[in-house]
Amino acid sequence: xxxxxNAKKQKLVILGNGMAAGRVMDELFARAPDRxxxxxxxxxxxxxxxxxxxxxVLSGEKAYDDILIHTDEWYATNKVDLRRxxxxxxxxxxxxxxxxxxxxxxxYDTLIIATGSKPILIPVPGAELPGVVTYRDLDxxxxxxxxxxxxxxxxxxxxxxxGLEAAAGLAxxxxxxxxxxxxxxxxERQLDPNAAYLLQKxxxxxxxxxxxxxxxxxxxxxxxxxxxxxxxxxxxxxxxxVMAVGIRPNTALxxxxxxNVKRGIVVDDHLRTSDxxxxxxxxxxxxxxxxxxxxxxxYDMAKTLAATxxxxxVDGYIGSTxxxxxxxxxxxxxxxxxxxxxxxxxxxxLRDPARxxxxxxxxxxDRIIGxxxxxxxxxxxxxxxxxKKNVDIGTMRNALILGQAYQGGVALDPIAAVAALSDDAxxxxxxxxCKGAITQAITAHGLTTLDDVRARTKASASCxxxxxxxxxxxxxxxxxxxxxxxxxxxxxxxxxxxxxVRGFILSKExxxxxxxxxxxxxxxxxxxxxxxxxxxxxxxxxxPGEYADDAQSRYINERVxxxxxxxxxxxxxxxxxxxxxxxxxxRAIADVADRFKIPTxxxxxxxxxxxxxVRKEDLPAVWAQLNSAxxxxxxxxxxxxxxxxxxxxxxxxxxxxxxxxxxxxxxxxFMCGSWAPAKVKLGVSGCPRNCAESTVKDIGVICVESxxxxxxxxxxxxxxxxxxxxxxxxxxxxxxxxxxxxxxMYREExxxxxxxxxxxxxxxxxxxxxxxxxxxxxxxxLLARFEKSQRAVRRDPWAERAAxxxxxxxxxxATLNSIIAVPAE
Amino acid sequence: xTMVPSNDFWFDVGPLRAIPQRGARTVKTPRREIAVFRTAxxxxxxxxxxxxxKGGPLSExxxxxxxxxxxxxxxxxxxxxxxxSGADKGCARSFPVKLxxxxxxxxxxxxxxx
Ligand SMILES: Cc1cc2nc3c(=O)[nH]c(=O)nc-3n(C[C@H](O)[C@H](O)[C@H](O)COP(=O)(O)OP(=O)(O)OC[C@H]3O[C@@H](n4cnc5c(N)ncnc54)[C@H](O)[C@@H]3O)c2cc1C
Ligand code: SF4
Ligand code: FES
Numbered sequence: 042x043x044x045x046x047n048a049k050k051q052k053l054v055i056l057g058n059g060m061a062a063g064r065v066m067d068e069l070f071a072r073a074p075d076r077x078x079x080x081x082x083x084x085x086x087x088x089x090x091x092x093x094x095x096x097x098v099l100s101g102e103k104a105y106d107d108i109l110i111h112t113d114e115w116y117a118t119n120k121v122d123l124r125r126x127x128x129x130x131x132x133x134x135x136x137x138x139x140x141x142x143x144x145x146x147x148x149y150d151t152l153i154i155a156t157g158s159k160p161i162l163i164p165v166p167g168a169e170l171p172g173v174v175t176y177r178d179l180d181x182x183x184x185x186x187x188x189x190x191x192x193x194x195x196x197x198x199x200x201x202x203x204g205l206e207a208a209a210g211l212a213x214x215x216x217x218x219x220x221x222x223x224x225x226x227x228x229e230r231q232l233d234p235n236a237a238y239l240l241q242k243x244x245x246x247x248x249x250x251x252x253x254x255x256x257x258x259x260x261x262x263x264x265x266x267x268x269x270x271x272x273x274x275x276x277x278x279x280x281x282x283v284m285a286v287g288i289r290p291n292t293a294l295x296x297x298x299x300x301n302v303k304r305g306i307v308v309d310d311h312l313r314t315s316d317x318x319x320x321x322x323x324x325x326x327x328x329x330x331x332x333x334x335x336x337x338x339x340y341d342m343a344k345t346l347a348a349t350x351x352x353x354x355v356d357g358y359i360g361s362t363x364x365x366x367x368x369x370x371x372x373x374x375x376x377x378x379x380x381x382x383x384x385x386x387x388x389x390x391l392r393d394p395a396r397x398x399x400x401x402x403x404x405x406x407d408r409i410i411g412x413x414x415x416x417x418x419x420x421x422x423x424x425x426x427x428x429k430k431n432v433d434i435g436t437m438r439n440a441l442i443l444g445q446a447y448q449g450g451v452a453l454d455p456i457a458a459v460a461a462l463s464d465d466a467x468x469x470x471x472x473x474x475c476k477g478a479i480t481q482a483i484t485a486h487g488l489t490t491l492d493d494v495r496a497r498t499k500a501s502a503s504c505x506x507x508x509x510x511x512x513x514x515x516x517x518x519x520x521x522x523x524x525x526x527x528x529x530x531x532x533x534x535x536x537x538x539x540x541x542v543r544g545f546i547l548s549k550e551x552x553x554x555x556x557x558x559x560x561x562x563x564x565x566x567x568x569x570x571x572x573x574x575x576x577x578x579x580x581x582x583x584x585p586g587e588y589a590d591d592a593q594s595r596y597i598n599e600r601v602x603x604x605x606x607x608x609x610x611x612x613x614x615x616x617x618x619x620x621x622x623x624x625x626x627x628r629a630i631a632d633v634a635d636r637f638k639i640p641t642x643x644x645x646x647x648x649x650x651x652x653x654x655v656r657k658e659d660l661p662a663v664w665a666q667l668n669s670a671x672x673x674x675x676x677x678x679x680x681x682x683x684x685x686x687x688x689x690x691x692x693x694x695x696x697x698x699x700x701x702x703x704x705x706x707x708x709x710x711f712m713c714g715s716w717a718p719a720k721v722k723l724g725v726s727g728c729p730r731n732c733a734e735s736t737v738k739d740i741g742v743i744c745v746e747s748x749x750x751x752x753x754x755x756x757x758x759x760x761x762x763x764x765x766x767x768x769x770x771x772x773x774x775x776x777x778x779x780x781x782x783x784x785x786m787y788r789e790e791x792x793x794x795x796x797x798x799x800x801x802x803x804x805x806x807x808x809x810x811x812x813x814x815x816x817x818x819x820x821x822x823l824l825a826r827f828e829k830s831q832r833a834v835r836r837d838p839w840a841e842r843a844a845x846x847x848x849x850x851x852x853x854x855a856t857l858n859s860i861i862a863v864p865a866e
Numbered sequence: 867x868t869m870v871p872s873n874d875f876w877f878d879v880g881p882l883r884a885i886p887q888r889g890a891r892t893v894k895t896p897r898r899e900i901a902v903f904r905t906a907x908x909x910x911x912x913x914x915x916x917x918x919x920k921g922g923p924l925s926e927x928x929x930x931x932x933x934x935x936x937x938x939x940x941x942x943x944x945x946x947x948x949x950x951s952g953a954d955k956g957c958a959r960s961f962p963v964k965l966x967x968x969x970x971x972x973x974x975x976x977x978x979x980x
Contacts, residue, residue: 233907304967330966387931567888567906570928570935570942593888597926597937605937609923854891854902855879857974 050078053350054139054149056129056294058083060092061323061339062155063110068347070119076351079121080147082139085178086126088112092178093336096368099182099210132298134316151350154295154306154314154321158288158334163198167260173282176207185281189214193280196269198257200227202367204285205244209369211281212249219250219277221257221269223286226555231365231376233566235392236399236415238555243372243397290325290332305332310357312346322346328360335363364425366418375421378403378411378428391442392562394504395470399559400442401566407435420444459513468510471503479511483518491515491528505545505561508536532571534563539575539792546583554580554591568594575793578680581716582788585830592847598678601850602838603660611660612653614677615667616713619687619705619725620648629670637663647684647722649675661851665843673837680794681716682723682784685709686734690727690744699744701727704773708742711777712784714834715827718791718800721784736764739797740780749776753783753809754801762798765806768814782823783813789826875978876964876971882908883968890925890934897978900961901925902970903945905932910970911945912963912977918943918956 055062058081066079083089089111097103116123124141131140138148160175162168174184188195189211197208200222212218220227226237227244241251258272260282269277290305301307301315305327312320312328323339326332333339338361345358364377391400398416402409402424408431412424423445427434434441459468464477482488482497494511495502501511516523530536537545542561551557554576558568568576573594580588592600603611615630630650634642641653655663664674677683685708688694690701705725712723724735725742735741737757741764743750748771752764767783770776786809791800801809812819842851885891885904892915893900901915901924909932915925922938932945942951948958962973 230908565931567930569930570940573928573930593886593929596928600926605923605926607920607938609921609926849884849886849889849891853894853899854884854970855877856894857877857879858896 053077057155063089064343072351096206156291172266188281199285375418469500472499474500586833614675615672616675664839685723688732697727754798785823785827912961914959
């Protein structure tokens, strides 16, 4: 290197010796090696290292020496005066000097601030205890390694990129590790719920416990951490707590020096701060309103800044598009850009449950705006490149999701496509069944339906993703002899029917919506208004008490427990068990109607009183007042049990044979709250004169001298249908038992929105009769399952909401009364 | 997430987390009620809270992708431009809204205009 001792060199001082500072020097020395005398202050007592490789150091896959970027020799060769372990505490812009903690003062001509970020500490009690660490630099890693050496429990707060890497590292070091994450899914800022579901499975497969939707309330311990308490009361043992909940640009110095700081230090396109002699670069800056937390953008910034400092005239830095990869060995995960939830038209989804693969590319106007890849990330950079270059992918749309290697493929008609396959081509990946085995089975055994093929070969019997291919094979093999026999897929998001989906939920023990969508190869990322409510119901029915209801997959009526009316107001129907009420209840209803100026009070067809025209924001108060008079929700909005209509029966009527009112009340109390595929209404009449109109109800009882005739499958709506007799029982207890068993069978077998009568017609009355009337074991099992699920739902939704649950539903986000007509600036 | 006009009055209407994912809440203004939507991936959109069909409150609908299904008769409305999709024709007015540091801002110079 040529030194020119006479020319007075400019003095460049850099605050921070992290990745940005290192990169700026690399870029600068490549352009203008001798332009500046460089002094670097680094608070860390070491040279520049690759911070993103701390996780491999933690897990033991790398050593500190492997991750050095600049060694001591490098600083010497480049004549950089590195002041390691020196924290700068002040900048004097007028004097153009900086001051360190030890009191040293250094003058500059040009200053670069590259102080990076600070980890965010959540302000819970106990956060200051020894044993609580953040995850930012080598010192943190050393603390974690010390703790891991002693074994025990680690709790990692934060299920983002850093938290998961820390957890994986600690688990590899032998600690029993738990991740506590506030949001319902991991890495929610980079991943959609489907990819997050796969990620969680992979993390759990490493023996790491993952608690989502978990809020840390306190860290407990006398002299050092002993446990972590969550706000739901759970306590987790902890010898080490890692807080990895996010970072904040480290702007303290810049603020002190009165530079323009918003979230980060504000810089222009040439990385210049509000002071002409001071630049800032890396995670501490805010550029065009954007702060970054990854390396790629700071490399872009460093290039621009170095060129500027070298005196080149360059185009400014215009911001960066970022992509994320998780560095946990064995987990392949890539996410870039805008992976906003799309719909059938704007996104392409590929799921391969057997191999644990999920790929999703989000498009707008035939351009990629986002991509999430899980399990196979080989094409990540290709998509990312198409995204950054804003390439029109119109011509490769068909094969886009298959990746770069598949460009130029031609879409075939599905039947021709399977016909063209060789006999050893694999059709069903889950069960390893090839084309030849299927066609052979079809011809040898005279198979004609999908179910036949499933039973015989297992093809398409697991995730169902190859259903269409198997059907095409049936069509190709049988020719005109094959008719798809009215197979109706659930919706556009899947090729499976309702009952197939239900079957898989049970057989594969799928317990969440993302689990169903991934394992059954959904074609959209998050479903549609037809399948989401259906899946929510199926899961609720299959796993009572275990599955957490998804309010956002419910129709508004069920979300706010009232009926929406044409003007956007709601109607409220209190429950009147079996149609009975009291003067006090009537008075309470009248008072509510007065107080909330409810315009219409009407008696319903199901013997209840309907309060119509209630404003949504009044609902919780209306409910609270009705509750206090002992009235609970009539569930008049529910896909579930609504009313049990009764006549007066033997208690008052001269014809009555049994206590029809009493039975109605018992039935309603026993069955109330039960969700069903569609609304369910009951009637109990005291004699065949049938004053409760029981023979047009979903379930009706006609009391007779010798006992009870149970009727099913009536309808009195769009479609009118008289009930069929299910059978006769002798006692009231039996009537309740048989009816509940029937209800459970309907709940478990009918498709979502399929009314009782429709389901009975499809299932066949004889089959239903045999299952309930003749098979005592089956009936008892059904009853037991009904009772189990009732234990989970017998709560009054009104009381819960009057007490404040889901308050966001009932209040506006904001009310802006007056709008100031003067511009703010 | 619409075009931002030159004279901006960005009003902070609350934090993103106050709206459930795949949900909506309303903002009441003297001139109109506005529905602010949050998608599964935390994008926000604002539409007048009236379905172009028969005035259904769109804030009560099921949100899927960048769409909402009106709770009254199930018209499917695009969140980004308010247009009805499929065979239905009509448009709910959309308003500029943006997300900054976890808070939602509504452009009142547009939202308050006639
Ligand atoms: C564990 C971990 C894993 C990561 N993984 C990835 C990844 O996979 N991909 C990716 O793109 N990014 C990753 N990152 C983020 C990446 O490391 C940062 O984006 C990058 O390091 C930021 O560079 P910087 O120079 O702005 O800040 P830093 O690298 O943090 O450097 C700032 C330096 O300034 C020093 N300093 C601060 N204040 C002063 C002062 N007043 N005086 C003197 N010195 C001071 C600090 O001690 C620090 O050494 C990861 C980060 C961590 C912690
Ligand atoms: S159904 Fe029979 S018992 Fe009941 S009210 Fe009518 S006549 Fe009386
Ligand atoms: S009012 Fe919205 S669909 Fe009819």
